[in-house]
Amino acid sequence: MSGNGDTIKPDGTGQGAPVxxxxxxxxxxxxxxxxxxLADINLEVARGERIVICGPSGSGKSTLLRCVNALEEFQRGxxxxxxxxxxxDVKRVDAIRxxxxxxxxxxNLFPHLxxxxxxxxxxxxxxxxxxxxxxxxxxxxxxxxxxxxxxAKYPNQLSGGQQQRVAIARALCMNPKxxxxxxxxxxxxxxxxxEVLDTMVELxxxxxxxxxxxxxxxxxxxxxxxIVFMDAGQIVEINAPEPFFAxxxxxxxxxxxxxxxx
Amino acid sequence: xxxxDAPIAAxxxxxxxxxxxxxxxxxxxxxxxxxxxxxxxxxxxxxxxSALSTVLTVLIVVLLVLVVPPVIDFLLVDATWSxxxxxxxxxxxxxxxxxxxxxxxxxxxxYIIYGSYPIPARWRVDLFFALxxxxxxxxxxxxxxxxxxxxxxxxxxxxxxxxxxLHGAPAIGLPVVDTALWGGMLVTIVVAAVGxxxxxxxxxxxxxxxxxxxxxxxxxSTLFIEIVRGVPLITVLFMASVMLPLFLPETWSPxxxxxxxxxxxxxxSAYMAExxxxxxxxxxxxxxDAAHALGLGYWQTLRYIILPQALKVTIPNIVNSYxxxxxxxxxxxxxxxxxxxxxxxxxxxxxxxSTPVTSATGYIFAALVYFVFCYAMSRYAARIERRLAVSxxx
Numbered sequence: 001m002s003g004n005g006d007t008i009k010p011d012g013t014g015q016g017a018p019v020x021x022x023x024x025x026x027x028x029x030x031x032x033x034x035x036x037x038l039a040d041i042n043l044e045v046a047r048g049e050r051i052v053i054c055g056p057s058g059s060g061k062s063t064l065l066r067c068v069n070a071l072e073e074f075q076r077g078x079x080x081x082x083x084x085x086x087x088x089d090v091k092r093v094d095a096i097r098x099x100x101x102x103x104x105x106x107x108n109l110f111p112h113l114x115x116x117x118x119x120x121x122x123x124x125x126x127x128x129x130x131x132x133x134x135x136x137x138x139x140x141x142x143x144x145x146x147x148x149x150x151x152a153k154y155p156n157q158l159s160g161g162q163q164q165r166v167a168i169a170r171a172l173c174m175n176p177k178x179x180x181x182x183x184x185x186x187x188x189x190x191x192x193x194x195e196v197l198d199t200m201v202e203l204x205x206x207x208x209x210x211x212x213x214x215x216x217x218x219x220x221x222x223x224x225x226x227i228v229f230m231d232a233g234q235i236v237e238i239n240a241p242e243p244f245f246a247x248x249x250x251x252x253x254x255x256x257x258x259x260x261x262x
Numbered sequence: 263x264x265x266x267d268a269p270i271a272a273x274x275x276x277x278x279x280x281x282x283x284x285x286x287x288x289x290x291x292x293x294x295x296x297x298x299x300x301x302x303x304x305x306x307x308x309x310x311x312s313a314l315s316t317v318l319t320v321l322i323v324v325l326l327v328l329v330v331p332p333v334i335d336f337l338l339v340d341a342t343w344s345x346x347x348x349x350x351x352x353x354x355x356x357x358x359x360x361x362x363x364x365x366x367x368x369x370x371x372x373y374i375i376y377g378s379y380p381i382p383a384r385w386r387v388d389l390f391f392a393l394x395x396x397x398x399x400x401x402x403x404x405x406x407x408x409x410x411x412x413x414x415x416x417x418x419x420x421x422x423x424x425x426x427x428l429h430g431a432p433a434i435g436l437p438v439v440d441t442a443l444w445g446g447m448l449v450t451i452v453v454a455a456v457g458x459x460x461x462x463x464x465x466x467x468x469x470x471x472x473x474x475x476x477x478x479x480x481x482x483s484t485l486f487i488e489i490v491r492g493v494p495l496i497t498v499l500f501m502a503s504v505m506l507p508l509f510l511p512e513t514w515s516p517x518x519x520x521x522x523x524x525x526x527x528x529x530x531s532a533y534m535a536e537x538x539x540x541x542x543x544x545x546x547x548x549x550x551d552a553a554h555a556l557g558l559g560y561w562q563t564l565r566y567i568i569l570p571q572a573l574k575v576t577i578p579n580i581v582n583s584y585x586x587x588x589x590x591x592x593x594x595x596x597x598x599x600x601x602x603x604x605x606x607x608x609x610x611x612x613x614x615x616s617t618p619v620t621s622a623t624g625y626i627f628a629a630l631v632y633f634v635f636c637y638a639m640s641r642y643a644a645r646i647e648r649r650l651a652v653s654x655x656x
Contacts, residue, residue, distance in 0.1 A: 071551055090559070098557040108552035112571050121566055122556035167552075174556060 020083050022047045022178050022209040028077030037063050039233045050210040052220040055230035061213040065180045069100045101171030105183040107163045109155035115166050116151040119173045141169040145199050161192030181212040229253045336361040351617040362623045370609040377445015377600045386427045387448050441519040445600035453591040458584050460527040465534025490532035496593050499525045503597040522594045530587045541576035581643035585636045
């Protein structure tokens with residue numbers, strides 16, 4: 001496909017990329033009121049690496065993603081994205097968000113804007129890209145997710161799978177260094193899961209750094225550099241896909257895998 | 263239980279090779295029964311569907327027969343259409359039944375529209391009405407070209423033009439007309455228009471303030487909204503006309519009309535704030551998430567994502583507030599401003615037109631005028647609502 005597979009190294013860096021990890025999370029703790037949702041999270045994501053995060057619901061996977069682009073605040077610990085430490089400073093937060101694309105479970109497209117406008121809004125408004133240039137980029141990316149013919153439609157006129165692909169294109173329009181996917185296929189009808197996963201696989205083949213929360217274990221096996229298993233707000237196990245599925249170490253991991261892999 | 267437990271083999275087998283039924287001829291096309299279509303069908307379904315419905319239908323018909331003819335008689339058949347003073351509208355031996363005295367409205371029409379605005383300068387009011395009508399049509403007609411320009415015209419050009427025209431600008435040869443002379447429909451429209459134009463932006467700011475993360479701003483907005491909403495408009499007007507001068511330096515004692523305008527604008531802003539807040543609250547969190555994740559800041563998110571959607575769903579409620587506001591403008595006459603209703607009130611007390619039907623005619627006329635304005639707004643809102651419903655269905 002459009003991928004240039006030879007630039008991908010299991011956990012290495014792309015050519016000419018800046019040094020240092022894409023994301024470094026150290027000693028992260030988060031509470032919702034009294035309730036501890038994240039505890040002592042340590043995770044370093046190298047450039048070009050594809051991390052799949054799985055775990056039972058309520059284990060803090062989504063919250064972890066949302067901390068990385070400051071959609072959630074955290075109380076303790078440190079997150080460094082692309083060399084920038086995440087602080088409460090608004091400018092810093094905006095700078096990090098510009099570099100981190102996010103795809104949501106429920107797409108969260110803007111219903112009052114056309115597909116094309118969904119894609120061009122942030123480049124025009126946030127990056128100051130000229131309109132025609134932003135539209136060219138958006139059309140190219142919509143072609144890449146294989147729905148250029150839907151550009152003039154409104155999100156509600158599309159199927160779920162198409163909407164999620166628009167959401168991916170929209171995030172890519174900001175030319176992010178890291179893409180995060182928060183259960184991107186959980187809200188889709190079964191026959192639409194594949195088209196979204198295919199898009200994500202292509203993205204992986206192109207060398208994108210990806211953080212993916214998903215229960216699609218086939219996708220994880222196929223694409224992930226490492227799989228992170230979380231339970232009760234903690235990282236229980238991190239391993240490459242082969243050993244992760246073949247020889248899970250922790251009891252919780254074994255139980256989880258036995259429940260989802262029938 | 264037994265059925266479920268029975269082995270699948272026990273189910274009757276399908277007849278092998280033979281379809282159970284094959285249609286050989288298509289069904290004949292019968293016309294629907296006469297009583298279910300056309301006006302007969304409609305009447306049966308809607309007017310005489312049940313015993314209660316039949317009774318109500320009959321009652322309403324009787325009521326209409328009793329009420330409508332006398333009303334038509336009064337308003338049209340027995341009405342007086344021309345005349346120069348009360349003589350025209352008095353009962354006489356030749357004319358025992360006297361209906362509405364439209365001649366009175368005709369005679370005092372200019373006063374009802376302009377109040378005491380100087381006659382040689384009334385073209386300025388006419389021009390203002392024309393400019394306002396033009397701007398309103400431009401803004402409300404959703405398919406109109408260059409609506410962005412229309413908004414600038416309406417919210418920036420029109421207020422300045424209105425001030426220059428109505429108040430006057432000696433520099434360009436328009437003598438100043440004191441607001442004490444303004445009256446009638448002119449004042450009603452000015453008060454309503456100022457309330458309508460000012461209340462939306464202030465209402466939006468207050469609604470945002472009430473949802474702000476910053477406690478001080480939230481507290482101030484909430485206090486303002488709740489205090490103003492907790493007080494009748496008439497009180498706000500009295501406070502504006504009596505207390506405002508106390509707060510301001512003596513040298514700058516605001517005009518009576520301006521004080522009322524401030525009162526009405528603040529009052530309607532507080533209501534508008536709650537209407538807008540409801541719209542803001544209807545926005546799903548995912549919209550904020552997506553906008554923030556793309557790097558849009560607070561104001562950018564509001565401007566491009568939240569407000570366009572929130573205001574769209576709020577349009578019917580906004581128009582509702584506008585209708586209430588339009589009718590509430592009548593209260594300014596308690597602080598000595600001659601609005602539309604007050605001019606009718608003054609006109610009907612004029613001995614020149616003192617007849618038994620003058621008051622009724624004046625009030626009926628007032629009611630009709632208010633009804634036309636409010637009904638037009640309501641229809642417009644309903645149309646928008648239908649449009650939105652269609653675009654949401656897709």
